[in-house]
Amino acid sequence: MKWNEHDMEKYMQAKEYIDTIILPLIPFHLSQEASVKKNAFASEVLTIFSSEIEKELTGRIVLTPSYYYVKNADKEPEVDRLNAWVDDMKEQPFQHIFFISFDSKWKKHEKDLNGNLIWLPGFQSGDVQSVEMQQVIREQVKQIVELIRSYW
Incomplete structure (x- = not known):
């Protein structure tokens, strides 16, 4: 389910x-x-990845709005903000929180996050509409979906 009115209405009816x-x-x-x-290309690809994961696991997950941050800024305040988001999410209650990123710098702060980090090696450039890129995305989405299922 995505963060939109229609999906959130369905979520409220089936949140258990x-x-x-x-x-x-x-x-x-x-x-x-x-x-x-x-960075703009990586953002576009990560948005596609997230949407594809949501499609694969519809009925079990909520895809939140993306969390934007300044890339070279200190991550500690960002960790605090993310953990505040997680604290709010757990009020519903959500049992599994997954952060997904191409930014390897998050790995240093993974232990401080109140959730699981899925770090993916980033793409430098390309055509997200190309057959090759779509195949790579599909293959990685399958692997991520299996990883998430292993937590259930």
């Missing part, structure tokens, strides 16, 4: 069956022009 959150972590950084295009 929906116990998992997917929260995409997306860096935003305009000050370094050399990486703007690469």
Whole structure:
């Protein structure tokens, strides 16, 4: 289920069956022009990944709005903010929280997050509409879905 009115209405009717959150972590950084295009592409691909995971696991998960942060900023305040989000989510109660990111810097803070980090190696560039890219995404989504199911 996605964060929209229609899906949240369905969630409220069936929330006892929906116990998992997917929260995409997306860096935003305009000050370094050399990486703007690469970061925008990674954001686009992560959004596709998250949506595909949500489609595969519909009825069991909620895909939250993405969490945007400044890429080179100190992660400790971000960890605190994310954990505040998680505390709120667990009020519903959600039992499984998964953060998904291409940013390897989150690995250093994984132990401090009140959820599980799924780190994926990022894509530098490409055409998200190409057959090859779609195949890579589908294959990785299958693996991520199996990983998430292993927590259930």
